[in-house]
Structures are given as structure tokens and as C-alpha cells.
Amino acid sequence: MAELPAFRFGGRVTDAELAFYEEYGFIVYRGMVASEDVAVLSEDAERYQRRVLAGSVARDHVDTVAPVTRDEDGTPKRYHRLNYFTQYCERSRDILRTEQFALLGRAFAGPSCWLLEDTMNGVVWQFKTGGTSSAYSAIRWHLDFPAGHPLSPVVTVGIYLDDSTRSNGCLAVIPKSHRYPIGVCGPEPVYLEVAAGDVICHHERIYHGSDPMRDPSGHRATMYLYFCAGAYPGHGLPFADTKRLKSVQRIFVGSGEQGMEPER
Structure with a gap:
């Protein structure tokens, strides 16, 4: 399909943007996050990564969703998701709690939404890497939340901390798939190439994934905010029950695996 437009956030979500x-289940905002804020988010992620690797983060706050890249002796080398x-x-908290992101949540999830x-x-940083040892290089086609999830409705606000292109497995979506079921022969995906500082908001039930990272030395970081208008589940609950967690774990793909297969 023809390339879809991107927008510039002007302090509110316009009727046309909504x-x-x-209609399509996603929207791209160019240059929404200042370069200095991108730098702060990236620096904080590296500090947080070191704390997780050093074992100084609460055990129930250490990610169990994405696989971990490890050294040859099995020692964790890189966590691909940083939670809470x-x-x-x-x-970073001061940046991510600013009104511009809350406005996106209220527009796309509902006026009573709250930030997970x-x-x-909670708020999640996610990191794809290339190379033969990478435990997370691609992600299979999936939905963020199934129909009827207690958090629903939800909008995912993805803040890109690196350029995201076809070569490093940018986000791919099936436009309108949040409204219509995907058939046996699904439509062609749209690949959303963006720059660091751009933001992509997408519906909780749009079908999306990403191809493997082609550059063996490449990496791409994204910060995810989830604005929810459903019921608040309570403080400190785990991501999902055991059955659902295993299903989610299968969508993350390491190097050498095929990346754009559907979740099973």
C-alpha cells in the first residue's frame, strides 16, 4: 500500500490525528522527543543495565519475558528488557511523566487512562541487537494484549532512542488489523522507519512484529509506555501468569531463528 503519513505533535491530538x-491502528509523530532527552533515557538505561547485571535490583523487577544474551560460560551479558x-x-521519570505523553494516552486510550x-x-526499555550471540534480534507477529484483557483499552507509546530502519528490523504493522481479523493470506505489512526521537503509538490489538537485525554490530533501543483505561490490577503484580508468560516469551527471537512467524 502507499506510504502512510507521519505527523508533528503540536501540543494536542487533533481530530485528524485521532x-x-x-482507522489504521497506529500513528507516527516525528521529532517528538528532544535529542537531549533521548540521551538521558539512553544513559539511564546503561546505568540501570549495570545495576541489573550487578544484582542490585529487586529480583521481582528483573525481566523474565525476553531471553538474556549470555557469555560462553552462561553469565548474563545483556538484558534485553529493563522493567519498572x-x-x-x-x-527519565521526569521526562516520561510529562504532559505530552499523558495527552497521547488520554486521546487514544481514553480520558480516564493511567500509566502502567x-x-x-511498568515502563519498559527494550533492546534488539545483532550478531550470532544475540538472544533478541527479531520479534514474531503478535498482539500486545488479547481481547478482553483487564487493562484494556490500552495504547502503546513507543519512544525510539535509535534510528529504526529495515536494516535493523523496524516495526512492521498490518494497518487496520485492530478492526478486522487477519485471514489465511494476510495483507502486506507496512514498515515504519523512524529516527531517534520519533514516537509511534499503536493499538493494543494491531498485528505487528519486526524482522531480524541484519547488521551483526547493530542495536536498537525503544522505551515503551502503556496507557491503560481498564482496571488497575494492584501494585507489584507479575507481568502474566505462567501460561501467558510462556506464550509471550516465544515471540522474542534470537539470531539464527526466523523472526516474522506468527505466535503459536
């Missing part, structure tokens, strides 16, 4: 999101980010990174922050993994 209509686009409701705003609980550990004060500077102190429960079910």
Missing part, C-alpha cells in the same frame, strides 16, 4: 489512529524503568531512573508504572512490568 481519526487516522482509529521509572522506578529506578529519576531523570508500578505493576505488571
Whole structure:
């Protein structure tokens, strides 16, 4: 299909932007996050990573969803998801709690929405890497939340901390799939190439995934905010029960595996 437009956030979500999101299930905002804020988020992620590797983060806050890249002796080398980010990174918390992101949540999830922050993994930083040892290089086609999830409705706000292109496995979506079921022969995906500082908001039930990272030395980091208008589940709950967690774990793909297969 023809390339779909991107937008510039002007301090509010316009009727045209809301209509686009409701029609296609996603929206791209160019240059929404200043370069200095991108740098703060990235620096905080590296500090937080070191704390997790050093064992100084609460055990129930250490990610169990994505696989971990390890050294040859099995020692963790890189966690590909950092959970409860705003609980550990004060500077980032000040950035991520700003009104511009809350406005996106209220527009796309509903006026009573709240930020998933102190429960079910909270704010999440996610990191794809290339190379033969990478435990997370691609992600299979999936939905963020199944129909009827207690958090619903949810909008995922993805803040890109690196350029995201076809070569490093940018986000791919099936436009309108939040409204219509995917058939046996699904439509062609749209690949959303963005720059560091861009933001992509997408519906909880849009079908999406990403191809493997082609550059063996490449990496791509994204910060995810989940604005939910469903019931608050309570403080400190785990991401999912054992059955659901195993299903989610299968969507993360390491190097040498095929990346764009559907979740089974």
C-alpha cells in the first residue's frame, strides 16, 4: 500500500490525528522527543543495565519475558528488557511523566487512562541487537494484549532512542488489523522507519512484529509506555501468569531463528 503519513505533535491530538489512529491502528509523530532527552533515557538505561547485571535490583523487577544474551560460560551479558524503568531512573521519570505523553494516552486510550508504572512490568526499555550471540534480534507477529484483557483499552507509546530502519528490523504493522481479523493470506505489512526521537503509538490489538537485525554490530533501543483505561490490577503484580508468560516469551527471537512467524 502507499506510504502512510507521519505527523508533528503540536501540543494536542487533533481530530485528524485521532481519526487516522482509529482507522489504521497506529500513528507516527516525528521529532517528538528532544535529542537531549533521548540521551538521558539512553544513559539511564546503561546505568540501570549495570545495576541489573550487578544484582542490585529487586529480583521481582528483573525481566523474565525476553531471553538474556549470555557469555560462553552462561553469565548474563545483556538484558534485553529493563522493567519498572521509572522506578529506578529519576531523570527519565521526569521526562516520561510529562504532559505530552499523558495527552497521547488520554486521546487514544481514553480520558480516564493511567500509566502502567508500578505493576505488571511498568515502563519498559527494550533492546534488539545483532550478531550470532544475540538472544533478541527479531520479534514474531503478535498482539500486545488479547481481547478482553483487564487493562484494556490500552495504547502503546513507543519512544525510539535509535534510528529504526529495515536494516535493523523496524516495526512492521498490518494497518487496520485492530478492526478486522487477519485471514489465511494476510495483507502486506507496512514498515515504519523512524529516527531517534520519533514516537509511534499503536493499538493494543494491531498485528505487528519486526524482522531480524541484519547488521551483526547493530542495536536498537525503544522505551515503551502503556496507557491503560481498564482496571488497575494492584501494585507489584507479575507481568502474566505462567501460561501467558510462556506464550509471550516465544515471540522474542534470537539470531539464527526466523523472526516474522506468527505466535503459536
